[in-house]
Amino acid sequence: MLKNLVQDSNVVDLGLNILAANDKDAAQLRDLFHSNGVKVLNLISAPGTGKTELVVRVCQELNSRECSVGVVVGDCATENDAKRISRVCENAIQIVTQGVCHLEASMLANAIKDLDLSSLDVLLVENVGNLVCPSDFDLGEDLKIALLSVTEGEDKPLKYPDLFSSADLIVVTKMDLVEPCETDMAQIHRNINQINFGVKVVETSARTGVGIEALCDFLLGANCRNKVGVGQVNSNS
Numbered sequence: 001m002l003k004n005l006v007q008d009s010n011v012v013d014l015g016l017n018i019l020a021a022n023d024k025d026a027a028q029l030r031d032l033f034h035s036n037g038v039k040v041l042n043l044i045s046a047p048g049t050g051k052t053e054l055v056v057r058v059c060q061e062l063n064s065r066e067c068s069v070g071v072v073v074g075d076c077a078t079e080n081d082a083k084r085i086s087r088v089c090e091n092a093i094q095i096v097t098q099g100v101c102h103l104e105a106s107m108l109a110n111a112i113k114d115l116d117l118s119s120l121d122v123l124l125v126e127n128v129g130n131l132v133c134p135s136d137f138d139l140g141e142d143l144k145i146a147l148l149s150v151t152e153g154e155d156k157p158l159k160y161p162d163l164f165s166s167a168d169l170i171v172v173t174k175m176d177l178v179e180p181c182e183t184d185m186a187q188i189h190r191n192i193n194q195i196n197f198g199v200k201v202v203e204t205s206a207r208t209g210v211g212i213e214a215l216c217d218f219l220l221g222a223n224c225r226n227k228v229g230v231g232q233v234n235s236n237s
């Protein structure tokens with residue numbers, strides 16, 4: 001029994017050490033992003049929620065507003081997502097985590113080492129598809145964005161409270177599928193509010209384009225720790 005307890009506390013210590021080391025790396029990244037004036041957005045959701053499709057749409061919208069965008073995307077095993085994104089973004093970098101279920105600040109730092117951050121207005125980070133682990137690992141981002149598709153079930157904010165309660169923004173995806181899936185949108189909003197009262201929610205469909213402009217308006221105008229007034233790129237153009 002005691003042995004088990006000691007083993008358990010060692011595990012806890014190791015976990016805390018990993019998170020503390022990540023927090024240190026993330027603080028350095030945040031300084032780097034701040035000094036280069038780039039707004040960094042960390043997109044987190046279950047596999048298949050529509051992160052990559054949304055990133056593609058957001059890139060297209062931001063390109064049309066003359067914002068300079070970079071993307072870093074994490075995946076356990078493939079480079080598929082970066083290939084998709086590179087059609088609309090010349091700065092698309094894939095991190096293949098070899099099975100690790102989340103991105104860590106050190107992985108992001110390594111991925112962007114050859115990127116000219118000072119030339120970017122926005123850096124989108126698509127995390128590995130997972131509703132649990134990514135939310136523990138700070139990446140030095142300005143906004144943590146949780147995605148929830150209408151196909152996943154209304155209860156996901158309640159089942160994964162760590163992510164949804166710590167998100168600065170929640171993006172509902174695949175709105176074009178509300179009717180065929182008979183999704184109860186009012187219930188989704190009630191569950192989100194229960195877990196993160198008053199959080200900004202944007203409803204989108206990457207398929208139809210619904211909500212993409214509103215999302216980009218929010219992203220550019222949202223309070224930003226790293227750069228004040230990226231939105232001016234839009235309003236002045």
Ligand SMILES: Nc1nc2c(ncn2[C@@H]2O[C@H](COP(=O)(O)OP(=O)(O)OP(=O)(O)O)[C@@H](O)[C@H]2O)c(=O)[nH]1
Pocket residue numbers: 045046047048049050051052053054081128129130173174175176177204205206207208
């Ligand atoms: N109908 C519909 N399908 C969508 C939408 N967005 C994405 N999809 C589809 O959903 C599937 C998964 O989309 P992805 O963008 O690859 O999802 P993801 O969250 O990036 O997935 P992982 O990177 O594997 O975690 C693909 O078949 C997309 O075409 C949408 O708005 N509407």
Ligand SMILES: [Mg+2]
Pocket residue numbers: 051052053081126
């Ligand atoms: Mg993806």
